[in-house]
Amino acid sequence: MTQAPTDLKTVFVAAGSASELARKLSISPPAVLQWRHVPAGRVLAVEDITGISRHHLRPDIFGPTPNEAAE
Numbered sequence: 001m002t003q004a005p006t007d008l009k010t011v012f013v014a015a016g017s018a019s020e021l022a023r024k025l026s027i028s029p030p031a032v033l034q035w036r037h038v039p040a041g042r043v044l045a046v047e048d049i050t051g052i053s054r055h056h057l058r059p060d061i062f063g064p065t066p067n068e069a070a071e
Helices: 008-015 018-025 029-033 040-050 066-070
Strands: none
Touching: 008 018, 008 040, 018 029, 018 040
């Protein structure tokens, strides 16, 4: 079963806000608000900032979490 990516609202809450995430990534808030999902090139930084696993941010790229893959 393919896991859906984590909703961006959840990402923004984990970062403090969309503006805070943008600041931490050194990009503009409007750029972050245009995302449909976390861009591949930003996944690792967003994972570090939010604590949300890359497997949950972009399962289409990183696959399921190792625990889920073993099931």
